[in-house]
Amino acid sequence: MSKQTLIKSVIAAGTLLVAGQGQAATVAITEWMYSGNGGEFIEFTNISGSAVDFSGWSYDDDSRLPGEFDLSGFGLVAAGESVIITENSAAQFISDWSLSASIKVLGSYTNNLGRNDEINLFDNGGDLVDQLTYGDQTFSGTIRTQNASGNPLTPAALGANDPAFWTLSEVGDQYGSYLSVNGDIGNPGTIGALNPVPVPAAVWLLGSALVGLVGVGRRKS
Numbered sequence: 001m002s003k004q005t006l007i008k009s010v011i012a013a014g015t016l017l018v019a020g021q022g023q024a025a026t027v028a029i030t031e032w033m034y035s036g037n038g039g040e041f042i043e044f045t046n047i048s049g050s051a052v053d054f055s056g057w058s059y060d061d062d063s064r065l066p067g068e069f070d071l072s073g074f075g076l077v078a079a080g081e082s083v084i085i086t087e088n089s090a091a092q093f094i095s096d097w098s099l100s101a102s103i104k105v106l107g108s109y110t111n112n113l114g115r116n117d118e119i120n121l122f123d124n125g126g127d128l129v130d131q132l133t134y135g136d137q138t139f140s141g142t143i144r145t146q147n148a149s150g151n152p153l154t155p156a157a158l159g160a161n162d163p164a165f166w167t168l169s170e171v172g173d174q175y176g177s178y179l180s181v182n183g184d185i186g187n188p189g190t191i192g193a194l195n196p197v198p199v200p201a202a203v204w205l206l207g208s209a210l211v212g213l214v215g216v217g218r219r220k221s
């Protein structure tokens with residue numbers, strides 16, 4: 001490989017890495033069940049390193065309207081904290097899943113997620129923070145979250161809006177899933193342990209190209 005080719009490889013790899021880092025999200029959809037015996041629910045997790053103020057934030061399904069369901073009630077959400085919305089009443093949901101009082105739940109939304117639908121999270125400016133489009137009846141690769149919730153397979157699933165990166169809850173899995181009193185399986189309020197992300201090809205390319213450049217430099221001196 002010539003030095004010019006090596007430099008082009010480094011630039012290409014660097015561009016990919018920067019593009020990947022540019023997608024960093026603050027809050028992500030981390031669990032959903034479109035249909036449960038105890039009602040449907042969605043979990044959002046603050047995946048940034050600092051608290052996020054949910055004042056003015058909102059949720060909607062596939063009608064994609066900011067302001068449809070107000071999330072201001074979550075207030076300040078700490079780094080790493082997971083919060084939940086459900087069509088059930090908050091008190092009933094907390095009871096059904098035996099949640100600790102510290103887990104924030106907002107209940108009684110009326111969008112009704114269907115088997116083919118969309119989850120949209122908006123910030124206080126109405127800008128989209130995260131979105132998950134799923135539909136096992138309309139395209140392949142989507143899990144069917146009926147009586148078992150869906151979980152992100154790896155951190156790469158967060159914010160990626162790719163339903164193929166999600167897996168169904170099973171009792172005792174790595175996400176900490178368990179049975180609710182209604183027989184639904186999920187892990188609301190915790191994100192559990194996601195699988196590690198394989199090192200992207202771009203990182204290997206960048207690494208080997210840099211080693212090559214060092215070699216070229218040494219031969220010249």
Ligand SMILES: [Ca+2]
Binds near residue numbers: 060063065068111
């Ligand atoms: Ca709607």
Ligand SMILES: [Ca+2]
Binds near residue numbers: 034035040112113114
């Ligand atoms: Ca539903």
Ligand SMILES: [Ca+2]
Binds near residue numbers: 061113
């Ligand atoms: Ca809907």
Ligand SMILES: [Ca+2]
Binds near residue numbers: 030175187188190
């Ligand atoms: Ca969860």
